[in-house]
Amino acid sequence: MKTSKIIYLGNLRTEAVHLQSGTTIITDAPTDNNGKGEAFSPTDLMSTSLGSCMLTIMGIVAERHAINIEGTTIDITKIMESNPRRVGEIIVEFYLPANNYSDKEKQLLENAARTCPVAQSLKAELKQTVVFNY
Numbered sequence: 589m590k591t592s593k594i595i596y597l598g599n600l601r602t603e604a605v606h607l608q609s610g611t612t613i614i615t616d617a618p619t620d621n622n623g624k625g626e627a628f629s630p631t632d633l634m635s636t637s638l639g640s641c642m643l644t645i646m647g648i649v650a651e652r653h654a655i656n657i658e659g660t661t662i663d664i665t666k667i668m669e670s671n672p673r674r675v676g677e678i679i680v681e682f683y684l685p686a687n688n689y690s691d692k693e694k695q696l697l698e699n700a701a702r703t704c705p706v707a708q709s710l711k712a713e714l715k716q717t718v719v720f721n722y
Contacts, residue, residue, distance in 0.1 A: 599624070621673070635666040635678045638716070641706035642680060649700040655693050659685045677715040684722050694722065 594604045600617035601624075615630055617623025628636065639662040650657045661683045669676030682701070689697070698720055701707075707716060 601627070631666060631668070631675050635664050635675060638678055638706045638710070639664045639680050641704040642701035645700045645704040646697050649696050653693065653696060655689070655697065656687055657684055657697065675714060677717060679717045679719070681719045682721060684720065686722070689722055694720070
């Protein structure tokens with residue numbers, strides 16, 4: 589089954605449609621690459637997908653082990669490299685609510701994040717810096 593359909597709208601802008609739900613995402617080229625920067629860039633989405641995937645897998649593990657992580661937030665920082673132009677590092681900073689997590693719970697959550705499908709799919713050369721703030 590196809591996942592999405594992407595349409596080039598011109599002016600370095602695309603619209604992606606999630607075929608199952610009909611949800612749309614607009615992308616723009618970033619201002620440092622001839623774009624307007626009025627929406628997520630494709631590399632912004634890639635970096636953001638890493639954080640979303642990590643938190644989703646943590647949510648699955650948290651539900652399985654009755655760990656409350658509701659309200660957790662993530663800050664994503666994307667660091668670009670050149671020659672060739674690419675994402676060189678993604679910094680993922682977690683901020684979990686104060687719940688007195690045990691060492692075992694922290695280990696379960698952190699392992700879930702680091703082994704999410706997106707993290708496992710990115711090149712080993714892409715540095716993934718992950719920080720957990722409890």
